[in-house]
Amino acid sequence: MRSSAFSWRDEISELKVKLLADYIPPMRSTLTTTLLLLGCATALVPGRAPNAPKTHRRAGATMRELPLAGTSAAGAEQWDEAWGTSSFADLELKGVWERTGKGKKRWAPGDTTGDAVVDASLLYSTWLMNKPDLYMREECPSCGAARFALGHMRFPFELKLATADDSTARAMAKFNELDADGNGFLEGAELETLAKWVWASYQPEEGGAPLSTAETKAMVETLMRTIDENSDGRLSPSEFDDYFGAQTPSTPHPMLDGQGVPGLVGALPIVSFAAANAQKGKIAPATGRPDVASWIVAADAGTAELDVLAAMLGGVHPTDQSPCLNAWGFGIDDALVLPYLRNLQPSAADLDEWPAVVRAYLEMASERCGVPLLA
Numbered sequence: 001m002r003s004s005a006f007s008w009r010d011e012i013s014e015l016k017v018k019l020l021a022d023y024i025p026p027m028r029s030t031l032t033t034t035l036l037l038l039g040c041a042t043a044l045v046p047g048r049a050p051n052a053p054k055t056h057r058r059a060g061a062t063m064r065e066l067p068l069a070g071t072s073a074a075g076a077e078q079w080d081e082a083w084g085t086s087s088f089a090d091l092e093l094k095g096v097w098e099r100t101g102k103g104k105k106r107w108a109p110g111d112t113t114g115d116a117v118v119d120a121s122l123l124y125s126t127w128l129m130n131k132p133d134l135y136m137r138e139e140c141p142s143c144g145a146a147r148f149a150l151g152h153m154r155f156p157f158e159l160k161l162a163t164a165d166d167s168t169a170r171a172m173a174k175f176n177e178l179d180a181d182g183n184g185f186l187e188g189a190e191l192e193t194l195a196k197w198v199w200a201s202y203q204p205e206e207g208g209a210p211l212s213t214a215e216t217k218a219m220v221e222t223l224m225r226t227i228d229e230n231s232d233g234r235l236s237p238s239e240f241d242d243y244f245g246a247q248t249p250s251t252p253h254p255m256l257d258g259q260g261v262p263g264l265v266g267a268l269p270i271v272s273f274a275a276a277n278a279q280k281g282k283i284a285p286a287t288g289r290p291d292v293a294s295w296i297v298a299a300d301a302g303t304a305e306l307d308v309l310a311a312m313l314g315g316v317h318p319t320d321q322s323p324c325l326n327a328w329g330f331g332i333d334d335a336l337v338l339p340y341l342r343n344l345q346p347s348a349a350d351l352d353e354w355p356a357v358v359r360a361y362l363e364m365a366s367e368r369c370g371v372p373l374l375a
Contacts (some may be wrong), residue, residue, distance in 0.1 A: 109260030123260050124279050131158040132258025134270075141300070143254040144339025144371075145332075146267040151369030152330055154280035162253065171241040187234035194235075195219035271332065284331030292325060292333050299340035309337070310355035322364035323357050330365065338365055345374055 107113065107122050134150065134157040136143030150157055178186055178194055186194055195216050211219060227235060227243045256270045257263045264270045275283055291312055298305055315324040325333045341362045344350075351359050366373045 120277070121279075124277065126259055127156045130259055131156045132256050132261045133158050133160045135160045135162065135255040135257070136253050137162045139343060140253050141336070141339040141343070142267040144342060145335045146254040146256070146270045147371055148338050148365065148369045149267075149271040149283055149332065149335040150274050151371055152281060152335070152365075153274055153278040153283055155274040155278045157256065168241055171244045172237060174244065175237055175240045185234040185236060186240065191220045191224070191235070192216050195223060198223065267335075268332075271335070283335070284326065284328055284333075286332040286336070287326060289325070289333060292337065296336060296340065299337075304340055304344055306355055306358050309341075309361075310357050313357050313361055317365075317368075320364060320368055322368065323361040324365075330368075334365065338362060342366065342371070342373070 109123055109126060112119055113122070134146065136147060136159070138144075138161060147159070175186070178190055178197070180190055180193075196211055196219075199211050199219060224233070224235075227239050229239050229242075252265045254267055254270060255263065255265045256273070261273070264273055271283065291308075295305065295309060295312065312325055313323040315327045315329060316322070317324045317329040319329075322330075324330050325337065338361075341358070346354065346362075351363075363373060365371075
């Protein structure tokens with residue numbers, strides 16, 4: 001016989017458990033099922049009243065903020081901290097990764113569980129474990145725009161910087177390939193081979209039509225006038241590198257590539273893709289402001305007008321109160337402007353001379369987006 005202490009709350013708790021046992025048929029482990037069970041999880045935790053507050057839940061944590069459990073040890077720890085470890089719902093959430101997918105195969109980009117929300121979470125978890133690569137050059141403003149925007153949205157990526165050494169290595173590999181006799185210079189027939197390679201590489205629309213003997217000779221003469229710095233009739237490795245090392249990048253920039261990422265090239269396609277898939281933040285689109293466009297054109301020509309920019313900074317980003325161009329906070333306009341300021345490579349003394357609002361603009365945005373202040 002039940003004690004008098006047995007309350008109507010306990011009867012409701014038992015009813016919840018009975019409903020789960022009697023009316024929910026055996027179900028696959030999906031996030032939808034887990035959410036249903038989560039509402040009754042308190043009745044399944046020993047020592048906790050059914051309506052007791054979840055005092056162990058991390059303040060401010062929501063399911064969308066937490067990574068899908070089971071994707072990594074760190075992800076599991078976050079779920080432990082937020083939800084505890086003893087509830088059936090928690091155990092179900094931690095098993096989603098292993099049991100989701102086709103048969104026993106682990107879910108991979110391109111697979112579907114039949115639930116778009118679960119697929120999006122699994123894809124994002126894949127990126128957290130195996131970050132897409134962002135290929136860029138420090139001095140490239142378009143590359144910098146993609147870097148600032150992805151950093152602002154907390155979109156996961158691994159930075160792959162192209163350096164001058166990379167360009168030299170590529171140029172020397174090609175030089176050695178063309179240097180048939182291995183004497184350390186390109187001359188005679190080797191220059192004709194170089195001319196044919198240049199024609200095929202830089203004239204793709206004409207690539208199907210080989211150069212005639214006269215055209216090859218004319219191409220060699222054109223190349224030598226441009227590249228042969230000491231006019232000795234042959235090309236040294238340094239002369240070859242000075243020209244071709246700067247002309248033949250191995251990878252277009254910026255480019256985002258990785259699992260579930262379709263090899264995106266260009267800042268706007270990269271940012272659009274990241275904005276559509278980011279789970280930590282969003283970014284406002286470009287506004288087409290004429291003053292922003294004019295400032296970028298002047299900066300691209302080598303004139304970064306700091307006083308003009310100071311007058312344009314009329315907004316404040318809400319999360320850190322940093323200056324920005326538009327009233328609603330950081331956006332694509334800011335991501336396009338900031339790389340030009342960073343490329344000025346200001347020293348501490350230079351920054352002291354900048355308008356205070358422009359200095360705060362660069363320093364605070366760089367810190368929030370995870371971009372080093374100096375290239």
